[in-house]
Amino acid sequence: MIDAHLHYLRPEWAEALWSPELRRSSSAWPRLFLRMAPLSDPTVFLRAMDARAIDRAIIYPEISSAPGPQIPGGAAAALTLCRAMNDTTAALVARYPDRLIGLAVTNPLGTSADVAELRRAVVALGLRGVAVGSSYRGDTIDAAAARPFMETVAALDVPVVVHPAAEVVPRPPRDFG
Numbered sequence: 683m684i685d686a687h688l689h690y691l692r693p694e695w696a697e698a699l700w701s702p703e704l705r706r707s708s709s710a711w712p713r714l715f716l717r718m719a720p721l722s723d724p725t726v727f728l729r730a731m732d733a734r735a736i737d738r739a740i741i742y743p744e745i746s747s748a749p750g751p752q753i754p755g756g757a758a759a760a761l762t763l764c765r766a767m768n769d770t771t772a773a774l775v776a777r778y779p780d781r782l783i784g785l786a787v788t789n790p791l792g793t794s795a796d797v798a799e800l801r802r803a804v805v806a807l808g809l810r811g812v813a814v815g816s817s818y819r820g821d822t823i824d825a826a827a828a829r830p831f832m833e834t835v836a837a838l839d840v841p842v843v844v845h846p847a848a849e850v851v852p853r854p855p856r857d858f859g
Contacts, residue, residue, distance in 0.1 A: 683735060690727065690742075691722060695766070700714075704747060714744070724777070728778065731781065737781070738781055738783060740843075741784055742784065745847070746847060749788075750818035757789060757792055760796075764786075764799055765799060768787065768799065768809060771786070772808060786813070787814070789814075794830065797830050797834050800838075801838065810841075813843040816844050
């Protein structure tokens with residue numbers, strides 16, 4: 683049995699992803715910190731997998747606020763954070779290769795450096811796909827800016843997981859493309 687949606691998160695990444703404004707406005711922020719122990723400790727989530735008879739899991743960082751231009755520090759901070767997250771995901775997969783399948787994270791609306799990070803994460807680190815947020819300040823992966831990202835995904839022949847993303851300003855439900 684494979685769990686297709688296992689997250690992990692380091693506390694310092696949560697602080698980097700969630701602006702003070704988003705922390706105040708989102709009901710997800712307090713719940714996220716209540717779940718920090720199971721999200722940050724691999725032994726906890728591996729025991730939970732065992733208790734549920736789950737053999738393997740597809741793992742990627744918790745990205746309810748995805749690394750992109752909307753996080754504190756903007757796009758440059760997001761790229762640095764994505765690199766750290768991808769390195770950590772690859773290390774977790776290397777530590778538990780029979781249990782975990784890793785996905786990369788990157789800003790799909792970013793620059794050529796973000797696309798290069800996707801390529802590095804898949805080719806050099808061995809991650810098997812990519813997870814992105816459903817919205818980056820209201821923009822989605824169907825935006826023209828995401829074309830280089832989508833072309834790279836197609837060339838690498840890897841899946842894309844689109845994860846729901848928290849936004850500072852609540853928006854009515856819509857089709858995220």
